[in-house]
Amino acid sequence: MTDALVLNDVRKSYGNREAVHGITLSVKEGEIFGLIGHNGAGKTTTLRMISTLLRITSGSIQVYGHDVATEPERVREVISYLPEDAGAYKDLTGRKYLEFMASFFKSGEEREAMIRRGIELADLGDRIDSKVDTYSKGMMRRLLIARAIMPQPKLAIMDEVTSGLDVINAFEIRQVIKDIAASGVTVVMSSHNMFEVDMLCDRVGLLDQGNLVVVGSPAELKEQYGVDTLEEVFVKVVKG
Amino acid sequence: MNHLTNIVKKEVRELLTPGSVASVIIMVILFASLGGLIGGEVEKASGLPVLGIAGYEDNTVVLEDGTEWNAYIELRDAYINAGVPASDVGQYLRTVVIGDRDLYDVMKEYEISSLIVLDQDFAKNIEHNMQPDTTALDLRKAVIYEYYLYEPTGMFGSVSSTTVNSLVDALNNNLSSLLIKKSIDNPSIYSFLANPITHGGHNMKTIVNGVPHDGVTPQAIASEVSTSTMMVPIIIMIIIMMVGSIVISSMGSEKENKTLETLLTLPIKRTSIVTGKIVAAAIVGLIYGLAYMFGMRFYMGSMTKSMSSGVDLEELGLSLGYGDYAILSLSMFLAIVCALGICMILGAFAKNYKSAQTMTMPLSILAMIPMFVIMFSGWYGSASIIQGLVFAIPFSHPMMAVQALMYDDLTLVLSGMVYMVVFAVITILITVRLYGSDILITGLGQNKTVQKLTRK
Numbered sequence: 001m002t003d004a005l006v007l008n009d010v011r012k013s014y015g016n017r018e019a020v021h022g023i024t025l026s027v028k029e030g031e032i033f034g035l036i037g038h039n040g041a042g043k044t045t046t047l048r049m050i051s052t053l054l055r056i057t058s059g060s061i062q063v064y065g066h067d068v069a070t071e072p073e074r075v076r077e078v079i080s081y082l083p084e085d086a087g088a089y090k091d092l093t094g095r096k097y098l099e100f101m102a103s104f105f106k107s108g109e110e111r112e113a114m115i116r117r118g119i120e121l122a123d124l125g126d127r128i129d130s131k132v133d134t135y136s137k138g139m140m141r142r143l144l145i146a147r148a149i150m151p152q153p154k155l156a157i158m159d160e161v162t163s164g165l166d167v168i169n170a171f172e173i174r175q176v177i178k179d180i181a182a183s184g185v186t187v188v189m190s191s192h193n194m195f196e197v198d199m200l201c202d203r204v205g206l207l208d209q210g211n212l213v214v215v216g217s218p219a220e221l222k223e224q225y226g227v228d229t230l231e232e233v234f235v236k237v238v239k240g
Numbered sequence: 241m242n243h244l245t246n247i248v249k250k251e252v253r254e255l256l257t258p259g260s261v262a263s264v265i266i267m268v269i270l271f272a273s274l275g276g277l278i279g280g281e282v283e284k285a286s287g288l289p290v291l292g293i294a295g296y297e298d299n300t301v302v303l304e305d306g307t308e309w310n311a312y313i314e315l316r317d318a319y320i321n322a323g324v325p326a327s328d329v330g331q332y333l334r335t336v337v338i339g340d341r342d343l344y345d346v347m348k349e350y351e352i353s354s355l356i357v358l359d360q361d362f363a364k365n366i367e368h369n370m371q372p373d374t375t376a377l378d379l380r381k382a383v384i385y386e387y388y389l390y391e392p393t394g395m396f397g398s399v400s401s402t403t404v405n406s407l408v409d410a411l412n413n414n415l416s417s418l419l420i421k422k423s424i425d426n427p428s429i430y431s432f433l434a435n436p437i438t439h440g441g442h443n444m445k446t447i448v449n450g451v452p453h454d455g456v457t458p459q460a461i462a463s464e465v466s467t468s469t470m471m472v473p474i475i476i477m478i479i480i481m482m483v484g485s486i487v488i489s490s491m492g493s494e495k496e497n498k499t500l501e502t503l504l505t506l507p508i509k510r511t512s513i514v515t516g517k518i519v520a521a522a523i524v525g526l527i528y529g530l531a532y533m534f535g536m537r538f539y540m541g542s543m544t545k546s547m548s549s550g551v552d553l554e555e556l557g558l559s560l561g562y563g564d565y566a567i568l569s570l571s572m573f574l575a576i577v578c579a580l581g582i583c584m585i586l587g588a589f590a591k592n593y594k595s596a597q598t599m600t601m602p603l604s605i606l607a608m609i610p611m612f613v614i615m616f617s618g619w620y621g622s623a624s625i626i627q628g629l630v631f632a633i634p635f636s637h638p639m640m641a642v643q644a645l646m647y648d649d650l651t652l653v654l655s656g657m658v659y660m661v662v663f664a665v666i667t668i669l670i671t672v673r674l675y676g677s678d679i680l681i682t683g684l685g686q687n688k689t690v691q692k693l694t695r696k
Contacts, residue, residue, distance in 0.1 A: 076505055
């Protein structure tokens with residue numbers, strides 16, 4: 001399998017404070033990779049650098065062979081980023097929102113097919129024609145995930161994808177992520193939910209104060225630390 | 241559909257919400273109605289006053305040759321000469337009996353707010369003064385008392401008392417001319433004696449834009465120009481503040497909902513996003529601007545007709561033609577683009593919708609400074625340092641352009657437009673740069689320079 005994402009000694013400073021201290025890792029094509037860590041560990045900053053939203057202070061990031069610093073527009077053609085707690089344009093209906101987003105990727109019949117796929121993924125029934133400001137948090141998240149996945153990106157970057165959702169919505173969204181990974185899309189996600197990461201991710205990277213402390217599959221990490229759950233791995237790594 | 245068009249359409253749809261369109265329509269209707277209302281008030285106030293008169297019955301002046309003069313008859317004739325039918329004069333000129341009653345009660349009873357009362361010795365004193373043997377030391381005063389009821393009728397409430405005052409002045413002049421004619425040996429030279437120096441009219445010229453015009457004073461022209469143009473700075477300030485607020489709020493809202501983060505990770509050039517936002521907001525701003533202008537046309541039309549000082553600006557070559565309006569619209573469009581450039585920069589630092597609201601403060605101040613300067617002292621009447629400050633603020637230029645176009649000062653208008661183009665380009669370049677930086681995502685708090693300053 002080829003590398004979908006390669007981070008090489010990536011550092012990010014805000015003023016004089018270094019938030020990410022030289023992360024090096026690679027993610028294989030079709031893999032679901034989870035970034036875990038406590039608040040302020042550098043997860044969102046790392047995802048934003050991969051998504052071309054933040055500039056890298058030093059090091060390099062390659063997405064399907066394209067450098068985020070020198071070829072950001074090529075990178076944006078193959079990625080899809082879903083920020084934590086993201087929203088949509090409140091005056092649009094769910095359908096209009098998907099139509100607006102699809103226009104940036106395709107035109108004509110291909111665009112129509114993309115919109116149909118988005119509507120199917122959102123699975124909002126008649127509510128797809130309601131204004132998004134009437135949506136519940138779960139409905140909004142479904143719409144945004146549909147938006148992120150409908151262009152069939154090569155790399156989907158999802159920040160706290162099920163944060164604040166109820167059990168049913170979280171379950172259904174995890175199912176969607178599994179399905180897209182099965183179709184060959186690489187997924188890099190962050191989460192505070194260790195159960196979710198354990199269940200979904202092929203590999204996990206644990207960030208602590210901007211450092212990538214350990215990387216491995218959930219099974220490997222549990223075995224390495226002699227514990228039963230990923231949560232215990234997390235506590236052992238962070239608290240020592 | 242290309243990305244730029246897609247962004248422009250989305251932005252226009254967001255900016256032209258039913259709420260914002262309704263507020264503009266309401267403002268336009270308000271302006272139009274306000275003009276009619278003020279015009280109506282002015283006309284009402286400057287029309288013929290309802291006046292009470294008392295003490296005239298036994299106060300007819302009878303001169304030695306038998307000529308009689310009565311204040312009521314003179315006032316009645318004045319009303320008739322002003323177009324009131326003789327049978328209707330009683331509605332305007334009410335004969336009042338005061339007796340021992342309180343003046344306030346009397347005026348309320350007769351429904352009058354102005355009352356003139358002739359002194360009981362009015363006629364007797366005039367007749368005494370006209371005696372051949374009367375000396376300067378023997379002269380007696382003939383008094384007419386004026387009483388007014390003060391009512392809170394707004395800024396034009398004083399106009400009717402001014403008209404009554406003029407009527408009493410006219411009585412004075414009328415009686416004066418009668419008495420002088422009776423006192424001189426050759427009454428046919430009275431008009432010469434009353435006005436021995438001829439001036440005004442064709443003998444008075446004011447040079448406007450190099451062309452002399454008869455019978456107008458610079459003060460009257462300035463008053464007319466001021467009346468015709470006083471609303472322009474206010475309208476432009478409102479447009480700048482409104483469009484600016486909408487754009488900054490939209491940026492704040494995009495950040496709060498993280499729709500901006502999503503937009504920035506789509507395969508679109510940053511320049512397309514910035515240009516799309518600015519073009520859409522400029523289109524909306526221009527629509528608002530033209531709507532306000534439309535409302536203002538009614539406002540000014542109704543108001544200036546009634547407040548006019550009688551000077552015809554078109555005759556003086558000071559009115560605006562179609563070309564001037566085209567230049568004015570272009571100047572306004574450029575000012576809006578400059579405002580949007582500033583807003584995009586300010587909006588980049590807004591963390592959310594709430595913080596975006598406070599970001600409009602610098603823009604409001606920048607829009608208010610030229611408005612006050614131009615309304616109260618005007619560009620041409622300001623000191624050089626003030627002119628420099630006003631010129632540097634891009635929104636000043638459409639405010640100044642109206643008067644500058646009236647005075648054919650194209651140098652000021654065109655140099656202002658060139659300045660605005662340069663200003664807009666610089667702000668757009670800064671915005672594009674900001675869109676490529678971290679500040680848009682992280683805000684100012686994470687900026688190295690700001691961190692240093694905060695620590696200090």
